[in-house]
Amino acid sequence: MPDALADVPLPAGPPEDQGREVALLALVAAGVLSSFTGLADDAASAPDVVTRVALTRMAGALPAHLDPIERAAVARSADLGQQAAPFLALLADVDARTAGGDWWERVVKTYVAGGMVIDLHRALSEGVDEDVRAVVTGALVENGHAAWVVATLGPVLAAEPQLAARLALWGRRVAGEALSLAQTVVRTRPDLVAGPPDAAVAGLLSAMTGGHARRMGRLGLTA
Amino acid sequence: MPDALADVPLPAGPPEDQGREVALLALVAAGVLSSFTGLADDAASAPDVVTRVALTRMAGALPAHLDPIERAAVARSADLGQQAAPFLALLADVDARTAGGDWWERVVKTYVAGGMVIDLHRALSEGVDEDVRAVVTGALVENGHAAWVVATLGPVLAAEPQLAARLALWGRRVAGEALSLAQTVVRTRPDLVAGPPDAAVAGLLSAMTGGHARRMGRLGLTA
Numbered sequence: 001m002p003d004a005l006a007d008v009p010l011p012a013g014p015p016e017d018q019g020r021e022v023a024l025l026a027l028v029a030a031g032v033l034s035s036f037t038g039l040a041d042d043a044a045s046a047p048d049v050v051t052r053v054a055l056t057r058m059a060g061a062l063p064a065h066l067d068p069i070e071r072a073a074v075a076r077s078a079d080l081g082q083q084a085a086p087f088l089a090l091l092a093d094v095d096a097r098t099a100g101g102d103w104w105e106r107v108v109k110t111y112v113a114g115g116m117v118i119d120l121h122r123a124l125s126e127g128v129d130e131d132v133r134a135v136v137t138g139a140l141v142e143n144g145h146a147a148w149v150v151a152t153l154g155p156v157l158a159a160e161p162q163l164a165a166r167l168a169l170w171g172r173r174v175a176g177e178a179l180s181l182a183q184t185v186v187r188t189r190p191d192l193v194a195g196p197p198d199a200a201v202a203g204l205l206s207a208m209t210g211g212h213a214r215r216m217g218r219l220g221l222t223a
Numbered sequence: 224m225p226d227a228l229a230d231v232p233l234p235a236g237p238p239e240d241q242g243r244e245v246a247l248l249a250l251v252a253a254g255v256l257s258s259f260t261g262l263a264d265d266a267a268s269a270p271d272v273v274t275r276v277a278l279t280r281m282a283g284a285l286p287a288h289l290d291p292i293e294r295a296a297v298a299r300s301a302d303l304g305q306q307a308a309p310f311l312a313l314l315a316d317v318d319a320r321t322a323g324g325d326w327w328e329r330v331v332k333t334y335v336a337g338g339m340v341i342d343l344h345r346a347l348s349e350g351v352d353e354d355v356r357a358v359v360t361g362a363l364v365e366n367g368h369a370a371w372v373v374a375t376l377g378p379v380l381a382a383e384p385q386l387a388a389r390l391a392l393w394g395r396r397v398a399g400e401a402l403s404l405a406q407t408v409v410r411t412r413p414d415l416v417a418g419p420p421d422a423a424v425a426g427l428l429s430a431m432t433g434g435h436a437r438r439m440g441r442l443g444l445t446a
Contacts, residue, residue: 029276033266036279040263043256049304049311053252053293056259056286063283066276081272088272 018076019191021132024124025076026083027185027192028136029069031117033084034091036062038110039145047103051152058143065139072135086188094181098174104153104163105170111149111219112171112212116178119211120185123204124192150218157220168221175212175223179205241299242414244355247347248299249306250408250415251359252292254340256307257314259285261333262368270326274375281366288362295358309411317404321397327376327386328393334372334442335394335435339401342434343408346427347415373441380443391444398435398446402428 039059046052073080098113100106118140125136157164182204186197193200213223262282269275296303321336323329341363348359380387405427409420416423436446 033272033275033279036283037263037267040260040267040282044260044263049256049307052256052311053289053304056256057289059263060259060283060286063280066280070276081276084272088275 018078018129020194021129022073022076022078022083023189023192024121024128024132024136025069025073025078026080027087027124027189028121028139029066029073029080030084030087030091031121032062032065032069032139033088034095035059035114035117038095038114042106042110045103045106054148055145058145058148061143065141068135068138072132087185090181090184090188094177098177100170104156104167107149107153108167108171109174111146111215112174113178115146115215116175116182116208116212119208120178120182120204123207127194146215146218154219164221167219168216171212171216171221172223175209178212179208182208241301241352243417244352245296245299245301245306246412246415247344247351247355247359248292248296248301249303250310250347250412251344251362252289252296252303253307253310253314254344255285255288255292255362256311257318258282258337258340261318261337265329265333268326268329277371278368281368281371284366288364291358291361295355310408313404313407313411317400321400323393327379327390330372330376331390331394332397334369334376334438335397336401338369338438339398339405339431339435342431343401343405343427346430350417369438369441377442387444390442391439394435394439394444395446398432401435402431405431 036059039055039062043052043055043059046055070080073083094113098109100109121136121140125133128136153167157167183201186193186201186204190197193204209223216223259282262278262285266275266278266282269278293303296306317336321332323332344359344363348356351359376390380390406424409415409424409427413420416427432446439446
């Protein structure tokens, strides 16, 4: 009987050295799904129909990015759903902790967290297989949200220093949650990074902090 | 002074006989936005990642329908945002009254209400300008949701008579809200229908009730 069992082929899984690529694809898929939900929620809470339409269109552009991610996962015999689930849970957790008390806090949260998640994914894609890197880079294309936030919120902030001060503080809090998320993500899947996790995490946080400062600067806020 | 005022041109609005077309475009735009929000919410509440991806894709296909609607409204010098706002408020109201207590109630609500709203829009498009009718019909294309519901929920209902009984009741309640919505919509914008509103409303309700019975039948439920 043991001999017969030995003849049963092992379940087909990704080759050992594709674990990093598969983990990254799952993380980026979770990011796309979570960004979609966030933008759709923002659209539903929009103060007017024109804004609702604009955000609905931005959200609608996201699901198409799932197609190449899914193809790359299938090519590696990976179960994307199973692999993405823990990342979705982490993202939902951050989302719940940064719900935003009013419309502008919502907008800043989507801008700050979305930008930092993109920074994280881009930094994690360095050194992975070229085809996976291309897929990931394709999924990180700006859908116009950042430019929309700068054009819409920028003038409001310039005219309302009290609001600017409150949103600067709020942005810092959201950024803190995003940095903490990055650390949890790497702790959950250390195969996402090459080399010693601590050094890799330091590099990720630095990329995210730098991107965050630039984005806040575009709004006229101090990070 | 009255003479000088008489020289002021009237604000440019749609020609009188385009009121019906503009109202319909606004109603359908509101329907697309509201369906998008509903599907995006369902996606976010999905019990597993595969379902979340499927619903996210269906939602993502909707915003593109806004483009021809917007072009047709612009061609009639209509402010789509302003005209759609009251319809969006009505739809949000129905949504709040049919939130659904669990996952399957959510799914049935989207299926029942979405189908009846499509019935309503199709019935209202009869007799309007051909180009507007084509735009509206294009926006009512099924995005795969109904087939997905039948394939996913159908076998569950066949195996669980108690759930089927509960969801049949729930479907009736959602249908009642949709019928009531149709009446409120026509009361709000009587220019949506030609001829006496009462007769027109009777025709709309009949189209919606017939479509509802067919859809419930596809699930093996009595409407």
